[in-house]
Amino acid sequence: MSKILVIAEHLGGKLNSSTARAVSAAAAMEGASIDVLVLADSVDAIAGEAAKIDGVSRVLTAARPENAHPLAAVLAPQIAKAAAGYSHVFVPSTTFGKDVAPRVAALLGVAQVSDVMSVEGTHTFKRPIYAGNAIITVEADAAHTVVATIRSASWPAATSGGNGAPVEALTGDALLLPTHTRFVELKQGSSDRPDLQSASKVVSGGRGVGSKENFDIIFKFADKIGAAVGASRAAVDAGYVPSDLQVGQTGKIIAPGLYMAIGISGAIQHLTGIKDAGTIVAINKDAEAPIFEIADFGLVGDLFKLIQELEQAL
Amino acid sequence: MKILVGYKRVVDYNVRIQVKPDGTGVVTDGVKLSANPFDDIALEEALRLREKGVAEEVIVVGIGPADLTAHLRNGLAMGANRAIHVVTSDAVQPLTAARVFLKLIEKEQPGLVILGKQAIDDDANQTGQMLAALWDRPQATFASKVDITLDNGGAGKVTVTREVDAGLEVIEAELPAVITTDLRLNEPRFIKLPDIMKAKSKPIDTIEFGSLGVESHDHLKTTHYAAPAKRSKGVMVKDAAELVAALKQKGLL
Numbered sequence: 001m002s003k004i005l006v007i008a009e010h011l012g013g014k015l016n017s018s019t020a021r022a023v024s025a026a027a028a029m030e031g032a033s034i035d036v037l038v039l040a041d042s043v044d045a046i047a048g049e050a051a052k053i054d055g056v057s058r059v060l061t062a063a064r065p066e067n068a069h070p071l072a073a074v075l076a077p078q079i080a081k082a083a084a085g086y087s088h089v090f091v092p093s094t095t096f097g098k099d100v101a102p103r104v105a106a107l108l109g110v111a112q113v114s115d116v117m118s119v120e121g122t123h124t125f126k127r128p129i130y131a132g133n134a135i136i137t138v139e140a141d142a143a144h145t146v147v148a149t150i151r152s153a154s155w156p157a158a159t160s161g162g163n164g165a166p167v168e169a170l171t172g173d174a175l176l177l178p179t180h181t182r183f184v185e186l187k188q189g190s191s192d193r194p195d196l197q198s199a200s201k202v203v204s205g206g207r208g209v210g211s212k213e214n215f216d217i218i219f220k221f222a223d224k225i226g227a228a229v230g231a232s233r234a235a236v237d238a239g240y241v242p243s244d245l246q247v248g249q250t251g252k253i254i255a256p257g258l259y260m261a262i263g264i265s266g267a268i269q270h271l272t273g274i275k276d277a278g279t280i281v282a283i284n285k286d287a288e289a290p291i292f293e294i295a296d297f298g299l300v301g302d303l304f305k306l307i308q309e310l311e312q313a314l
Numbered sequence: 315m316k317i318l319v320g321y322k323r324v325v326d327y328n329v330r331i332q333v334k335p336d337g338t339g340v341v342t343d344g345v346k347l348s349a350n351p352f353d354d355i356a357l358e359e360a361l362r363l364r365e366k367g368v369a370e371e372v373i374v375v376g377i378g379p380a381d382l383t384a385h386l387r388n389g390l391a392m393g394a395n396r397a398i399h400v401v402t403s404d405a406v407q408p409l410t411a412a413r414v415f416l417k418l419i420e421k422e423q424p425g426l427v428i429l430g431k432q433a434i435d436d437d438a439n440q441t442g443q444m445l446a447a448l449w450d451r452p453q454a455t456f457a458s459k460v461d462i463t464l465d466n467g468g469a470g471k472v473t474v475t476r477e478v479d480a481g482l483e484v485i486e487a488e489l490p491a492v493i494t495t496d497l498r499l500n501e502p503r504f505i506k507l508p509d510i511m512k513a514k515s516k517p518i519d520t521i522e523f524g525s526l527g528v529e530s531h532d533h534l535k536t537t538h539y540a541a542p543a544k545r546s547k548g549v550m551v552k553d554a555a556e557l558v559a560a561l562k563q564k565g566l567l
Contacts, residue, residue: 011480071485072443072446072453072455073446073452073453076447094479095455095456095476095477095478095479096478096479098439098443098455098456099443099453099455099456100443101443102408102439102440102441102442102443102444102447103443103444103446103447103453104447105409105440105444106409106412106443106444106445106447106448107447109409110409110533111407111408111409111532111533111534112408112409112438112440112444113534114437114438114439114440115437124537128437128542129435129436129437130325130331130340130434130435130437131331131434131437132542133330133331133333133340133541133542134331134333134340134539134540134541134542135539135540135541135542136536136538136539136540137536137537137538137539137540138534138535138536138537139534139535139536139537140533140534141533141534144533178450178452180451180452180487180488180491181452181453181454181485181486181487181488182485182486182487183483183484183485184473184484184485184486185483185484186478186480186481186482186483186484187481187482187483187484188480188481189481197479201566225567233497236498237497237498242481242482243458243477243482243496243498244477244478244479244480244481244482249434249437250431250432250496250497252479257566258561258566258567268330269327275542275545278566279561279564279566280545280548281557281561292547292550293547294545294547295547295548296545296548296549297548297549297550297551297557297560297561298548298549298550298551299550299551299553299554299557300550306554309553309554309555310554310557310558312554313554313555313557313558313559314558314567
């Protein structure tokens with residue numbers, strides 16, 4: 001039977017929804033027992049949230065001041081040690097998981113399966129390569145622990161509330177942790193808007209928006225419909241918005257119910273980030289833009305005029 | 315200080331990848347190959363550090379078949395001092411690549427290793443982190459800004475701004491360390507014709523993969539390739555009112 005250790009992602013004392021999505025992937029393995037590991041300086045609130053996720057058998061905690069910030073060099077040895085006895089270690093495929101999971105895999109001397117989009121068996125998975133232009137089936141060696149990152153956009157968050165899994169502190173001698181890497185600061189854009197990665201609606205702007213000032217139109221429209229804001233690489237490179245709004249192969253991969261691409265032509269690298277969206281709307285002045293090839297609804301015209309008209313029609 | 319740079323050759327990012335009809339791979343015959351874009355950024359950063367006087371030597375490393383030489387010459391033309399070519403005709407998975415780099419590190423003793431955060435073919439995003447683990451040194455992944463401070467004793471630290479989901483994270487790490495590059499770290503320079511000529515006389519060390527003593531047992535087997543599910547083209551609406559009506563009907567607004 002598979003024993004799966006899911007590594008919790010959290011920020012500011014709150015569990016990230018990517019954790020419940022990774023639990024979903026674990027639950028796709030029939031009969032698996034699922035434990036969640038919370039590494040933090042203060043674990044109680046986070047562990048409490050994790051314990052409520054349906055399907056979780058146990059929540060393990062490692063409360064240490066060194067775990068206040070997610071430094072891969074500090075977390076990986078603790079995760080590798082905790083992985084003893086588990087057949088699988090699942091980590092969300094967010095910048096957190098992408099940073100720490102390969103370090104865990106290397107400490108365990110095993111390969112890593114990146115961006116799992118489907119579970120085909122205990123050691124068989126599907127994952128995208130070439131910016132999602134090919135999907136491969138990979139088989140991991142059953143003789144070794146499987147370390148995998150879970151592509152959040154492919155998995156719904158496991159439901160929460162009906163469970164009350166026991167919370168246990170990890171026992172055993174505390175590892176001596178490296179001090180060669182230190183956290184300095186996290187610069188976060190403060191925003192009351194929904195989180196881009198878990199929002200049900202996302203409005204994204206591209207190069208066609210034209211300037212940082214013009215991007216206000218995108219923010220205002222997003223606020224009107226309660227959407228998160230995203231951007232294409234071109235818009236980020238041009239300095240219209242910060243990099244954490246980038247959607248695409250090397251930015252965020254998202255799966256909102258509604259995605260509105262405004263002034264985005266639709267490079268394949270951008271399309272990779274949105275192909276799991278429920279409904280895609282494209283607004284662009286160029287009727288030949290590739291975004292229209294995959295959009296469920298397309299509207300050709302001047303985006304500034306059209307956004308105004310959309311707001312009036314709401 | 316020496317800087318080691320990973321310089322992988324991949325299918326050019328403009329190529330639209332086609333899966334072979336029998337599911338055994340993707341079509342690579344006759345397809346344009348280029349440097350992995352993140353590796354060009356890694357090399358550019360290393361060259362800038364050398365130009366600032368932080369590093370003396372930049373070494374590009376490639377792992378691949380005999381014809382990889384032409385690709386490594388591009389790295390030399392861009393400005394690397396020399397190249398190391400680890401020769402193998404087998405596909406190399408990230409853990410094996412990390413083990414190869416570790417062997418080269420033992421030999422070259424670099425102060426810094428800069429790799430691309432991911433290669434745009436397998437999109438694995440693993441090698442740098444794995445190398446840092448095996449080397450037992452710091453890692454600073456997804457870098458968008460790199461500042462190095464060297465003290466008189468030759469030791470030093472690097473301050474790296476990282477592009478993370480929540481925003482920009484700044485960390486500080488003691489050297490030697492592994493950095494992986496994100497897109498906005500820099501804009502790689504173009505190769506000029508005279509540099510291509512100059513690169514012809516720069517050295518490329520050739521090392522047989524088998525001579526490194528690296529365990530090459532790959533734990534992952536790819537059993538099938540498939541084209542992704544296609545989204546079909548939807549409908550064009552004539553105006554904003556029709557769009558809003560359609561989205562309301564679907565319960566999306």
